[in-house]
Amino acid sequence: MGMVRSCDGTAIAFRRYGAGPAIVLVGGAAERLALLLSTGFTVYRPDRRGFGDSGDTAPYAVAREVEDLDAVIDAAGGSVSMAGLGSGAVLALEAARLLPGITRLALHGPTLRPRPDTPDRLLTHLTTPARSGAPCTGFAATRWSCVSVPTLILDEHPIGTGPGGSPDDWTDDWTDGSTDGEKLAALLPDGRHRTVPHLEPAALARRLAEFFRTSTRPPCRRSLRRLPVW
Structure with missing residues (x-):
């Protein structure tokens, strides 16, 4: 296990596996x-x-969590691909918005609305306006429209769990039937969306590896700095 220090001095632990181009898994x-x-x-x-x-x-x-990832990116050599899962996909998006060391981004099942059954303070802070104090139903996803790195978004539709018992008639609670991933991909300059059946880890790993092996443009690194709190 490795350890880095974030800007505010917090110790951030990480585990390192394998050898080759760097991926940060959030x-x-x-x-x-x-x-x-x-x-x-x-x-x-x-x-x-x-x-x-x-x-x-x-x-x-939230800015402190982004700084934590920047410290891990520095430990990884300053240039990484990043994969985010669930609420980690939202954090990965925010990191790609603010940090230049991320060359490719993959998101699995991004959650763009708060989930009362699985609370996460990251989602709570992004979905609750700081000044009004009134909760809202989702993010202003346009905050990520400037994320220009190549981004793959995978939405998972488990077989047999749609309203009619099949993936073909699956919808979520967007009024037009679009998924979070579809709406997000449409906002990103280089976003692509794929809807897939339930992905076992091995199948997900194959898709991520294929995406991350494609060529990337070199990032422009800057020194670690403390990010403003919004």
């Missing part, structure tokens, strides 16, 4: 996926602040 229980990707990549799997072996420093701000 998400929950992703060890199996990290091991599968490690056959062709060096995979860095950080513990988000407040989880696992990472520390936590009050007050919480």
Whole structure:
């Protein structure tokens, strides 16, 4: 296990697997996926602040989590592909908006609305206006319309779980039937969306590896700095 220090001094733990081009994997229980990707990549799997072996420093701000990832990117050599899973996809998006060291971005099941059953303070801070104090139903996803790195978005539609029992008639609660991933991909300059059946880790690893092996433009690195709190 490795350890880096974020801008505010918080210790951020990460696990490193394999050898090859660097991937930072942002998400929950992703060890199996990290091991599968490690056959062709060096995979860095950080513990988000407040989880696992990472520390936590009050007050919480989304910007601090982005700084945590920037510290991990520096430890990985300054240039990485990044994959985000679930709420980790939202954090990866925010990192790609603010940090220049990310060359490609893959998001699996991005969650663009708060989930009362699985609360996450990252989602809570992004979906609750700081001044009005009134909760809202989702993000202003246009905040990420400037993310220009090549981005692959995978939405998962489990077979047999649509309203009529098949993936063909699956819809979510967007009024026009579009998924979060579709709406997000349409906003990004280089976004592409794929709807897939339930992905086992091995199938997801194959799709991510294929995407990350394509050529990337070199990033422009800047020194680590403390980001403003919004």
